[in-house]
Amino acid sequence: MLKFSGKSVYKGIVLGPAAVLKNNDFQVKRERAEDSEAEIARVETAVEKAQEQLQKLYEKAVKEVGEASAAIFEVHQMMLEDDDYRDAISSMIRTEQINAEYAVAVTGDNFSEMFANMDDDYMKARAADIKDISNRLVRNLAGQEDMDFGSMEPSVIIADDLSPSETVQMDKSKILAFVTVHGSTNSHTAILARMMNIPALIGVPMDLEEIHTGQTVVVDGFKAEVVFDPTEELCRETEARMKEEQEKTELLQTLKGKENVTRSGKKIHIYANIGSVGDVGYVLENDAGGIGLFRSEFLYLGRNDFPTEEEQFQAYRQVVQTMAGKKVIIRTLDIGADKQVDYLNLGREDNPAMGYRAIRICLKQKDIFKTQLRALLRAAAYGNLSIMYPMIISTEEVRQIYSIVDEVECELNDAGIPYKIPEQGIMIETPASVMISDELAEMVDFFSIGTNDLTQYTLAIDRQNEKLDDFYNPHHKAILRMIKLVVDNAHKHGKWAGICGELGADLELTQEFVRMGLDELSVAPSMVLKVRKNVREME
Known part of the structure; x- marks a missing residue:
């Protein structure tokens, strides 16, 4: 029996088999191959x-x-059948008498560089696709299996x-819990684990070489x-x-359909945070x-190119239609910091949390922003x-944002595409926005306080x-005073x-938030x- 302690991201308890994800990064070595035809057959x-x-x-x-977002995998399948790509691999194996792994890796690098240097933006974007399919072939040649979340048992x-x-691409129905060696309780990955309602531990000092898939494991988030x-x-x-936790969960189910109202009649909206259409x-x-x-931003992660306007429109429309008239607040692209996208070429920053991210990218790279805004207004x-x-x-x-929205509105009008200008609000997550929240409240329809970033800044x-x-310490007096100031300034202007x-999910603060006058959690x-x-249960 091996026991380790870590930091709990979500409290719960589970028993089940382990599925160990190991980093399979390795150096592809050049080796002489006597039988070239056998190597080509391996490819x-x-x-x-x-x-x-x-x-x-x-x-x-x-x-x-949906089909639009899934199309990238069809593109990869077609690229695997490309004669030039396949012929280049076979030719290198025959002429240089080298192993299949090395020939695939070098061919992938060569083709990727060739696409990256083209003038056409679409062809440039294919550079990452070539790299991806080449890496997949090398893994297959080396006998490294992809984790098949579809066929594995709950683990x-x-x-x-x-x-x-990585987490957003997993089959959530097959995941019992997360346990990682590294990570922060305030990272976006931790937030995803809490959203998925499964126990999760981070900072666990375990040696992954000593643990194997299928091993029985108990995860105790308490x-x-x-x-x-x-x-x-x-x-x-x-x-x-x-079984006890399941019974507690079943008791909570009796609250479905009930109002979010205190015993004295004070009401508050309780909404949910999600990261994908599937959530x-x-x-x-x-x-x-x-x-x-x-x-x-999760529409932008785990892929090799920007989602198109049509892909985004379909995703946003599906969410609002499924919610059947209930409010759906969509945050515009918040890439940067812990959410990196290779094809955006953001480059390395010494302090990414305070760097080129979120609305700053959108205002600097208007084409990306306008594509998303067109999809949002249509949806x-x-x-x-x-x-x-x-x-x-x-x-x-x-x-500046409103000016770009006006441009998008004109474009949609000219094209005769149906749309609607929705309610527009901002996130309050910097001390600067807190201090001028009285002025901002005159300009926007609502405030939503992002306490994670507000606390760190x-x-x-x-x-x-x-x-x-x-x-x-998110309970710091400074944070709570800032929240109260923002709420008061919003209400002064009828927002x-x-x-x-x-x-918002901190049960120790629920009563204080209601007393502050927050309209929504x-x-x-x-x-x-x-x-x-x-x-x-509040008085």
Whole structure:
């Protein structure tokens, strides 16, 4: 029995098999191959396997994000069949008498560089695709299996760390818990784990070489412990505790359909935060009143090129139509900091949390912003959609945004495309926006307070730095006073104010937030009924 302690991201308890994700980065070596035809045959086998893998990915993506977003996997399948690419690999193996892995890797690099140097933007974007399919072939040649989340049994994911783009692509129905060696309790990955309503531990000092897939594991988010190869007695105790937690969950279900109102009659909206179209089911399942934060950047992650206007429109429309008139607040692209996109070529920054990110990218690279705004305005015609702009620090930024929205409106009018100008608000997540919230309230329709970034910027603490978790205090008086100031300034101008950061789900503060006059709390879907219970028990 191996036992480790870590930091709990979401409290829960589970027993199940481990699925170990190991970093398979390795150096491809050049080796002499006496039998060139045998090496070429190995490539053909690897190509066939890659086609099967890509077809499975395509079918999964169609179900979860629609045909438009899944099309990238069809593109990869077609590129694998390209004669020039395949001939270049075979020729290199024959003329240089080298191993298949090295020939595929070099050919991938050569073709990728060739595409990257082309003038056509579409062809430039294919450079990353070539690199991706070449890496897939090399992995297949080396006998490295992709983790098949579709066919695996429900498991506890064990990893060194998980990026947001990795977690968003997983089959959530097959994941019992997360356990990682690294990561911060305030990272975006941790936020995703809480949204998925599964136990998760980070900062666990385990050696992944000592753990194998299929090993039985207990994850205890209450004690912040993970146990590998537990004793029979511990397994029985865990199963009993899992049953208790299930009973508590069932009691919460009785609150479905009830109002979010205190005993004295004070009402508050309780919405849900989500990261993809597929997460809408969690919102409805947990009886949230709406979606207070749709993280649109997850449409941009885990791919090799920007999502098109049509892809985004289809995703946004599907969400608002599914929510059937309930409010859906979509945050515009918030890339940067912990959410990196290779094809955006942002470059390395010494302090990315304070760097080129979110609305700053949108205002500098207007074409990206306008594509998203066109999709949003078109989707707004199909339901109760609101737009929310992140990382605002000045009234001038709001004026620039409105000017770009006007341009988009003119373009849609000229093209005769149906649209609607929706409610537009901003996120309050910088001390600057707090201090001028009285002026900002005159310009926008609502405020949504992003307490994660507001806390890190106010306390001068990088929320991605796990060494600083002990210093990160979202209950700091300065944060609570800022929230109260923002709410008061919004109400002075007849605007509403809510919280969409993690603090909104902090049950120790629910009563204080209601007393402050917050109009809305947007939380992980798994927390909706728990917050409702707190509100209804208030005097």
